[in-house]
Amino acid sequence: AQSVTQLGSHVSVSEGALVLLRCNYSSSVPPYLFWYVQYPNQGLQLLLKYTSAATLVKGINGFEAEFKKSETSFHLTKPSAHMSDAAEYFCAVSESGVGSGNTPLVFGKGTRLSVIA
Amino acid sequence: DTAVSQTPKYLVTQMGNDKSIKCEQNLGHDTMYWYKQDSKKFLKIMFSYNNKELIINETVPNRFSPKSPDKAHLNLHINSLELGDSAVYFCASSQDILGGLGYTFGSGTRLTVV
Numbered sequence: 001a002q003s004v005t006q007l008g009s010h011v012s013v014s015e016g017a018l019v020l021l022r023c024n025y026s027s028s029v030p031p032y033l034f035w036y037v038q039y040p041n042q043g044l045q046l047l048l049k050y051t052s053a054a055t056l057v058k059g060i061n062g063f064e065a066e067f068k069k070s071e072t073s074f075h076l077t078k079p080s081a082h083m084s085d086a087a088e089y090f091c092a093v094s095e096s097g098v099g100s101g102n103t104p105l106v107f108g109k110g111t112r113l114s115v116i117a
Numbered sequence: 118d119t120a121v122s123q124t125p126k127y128l129v130t131q132m133g134n135d136k137s138i139k140c141e142q143n144l145g146h147d148t149m150y151w152y153k154q155d156s157k158k159f160l161k162i163m164f165s166y167n168n169k170e171l172i173i174n175e176t177v178p179n180r181f182s183p184k185s186p187d188k189a190h191l192n193l194h195i196n197s198l199e200l201g202d203s204a205v206y207f208c209a210s211s212q213d214i215l216g217g218l219g220y221t222f223g224s225g226t227r228l229t230v231v
Binding site for chain 1: 121150157158159160161162165173207209216217218219220221222223224225
């Protein structure tokens with residue numbers, strides 16, 4: 001079964017600094033990978049997704065992530081943090097795309113990003 | 118124009134009561150889901166429906182019963198509520214059962230059992 005590990009439950013960066021949120025996955029088949037963001041008291045919003053096309057994926061709000069099969073990683077980055085980026089970030093994996101049946105998104109435990117002025 | 122809407126947004130109720138949460142999507146998606154987010158923000162799948170048909174039923178107490186009258190609606194009924202049911206419940210939908218384009222989530226229903 002697929003699983004996701006997010007390293008670091010809380011990451012704190014200064015405004016303007018690089019954001020790096022780490023995600024490692026486990027999957028028996030080529031996965032679909034996603035990053036979602038959750039602002040306080042809101043639902044989850046899709047930031048970006050990898051579905052076996054380009055390994056470097058660009059998303060909304062200046063975020064991007066790189067799929068590295070050899071490292072089973074899908075880390076999320078943003079060159080320059082903004083105060084509005086403060087939120088909870090979730091990495092998720094699904095095996096649905098490769099005919100293995102309906103396996104829904106499995107989420108990591110989340111990483112809370114704080115941005116310091 | 119909300120894509121996935123849940124009602125109510127907040128629900129406070131006493132132990133032992135029965136309550137329902139409604140979910141509707143206007144995206145024309147075939148597949149809908151219920152996720153539970155606990156106090157530590159962990160998200161866990163509860164149910165999945167594809168075109169009104171139950172696909173996934175995770176290890177959830179049978180006090181929880183989903184109902185899908187049509188593919189645009191997936192409601193969640195909970196009997197005999199317990200303190201441990203307190204959580205945020207999210208409804209989501211995807212274009213198809215493969216979910217390759219990602220899921221669209223509702224804004225959640227915060228259930229508090231007292």
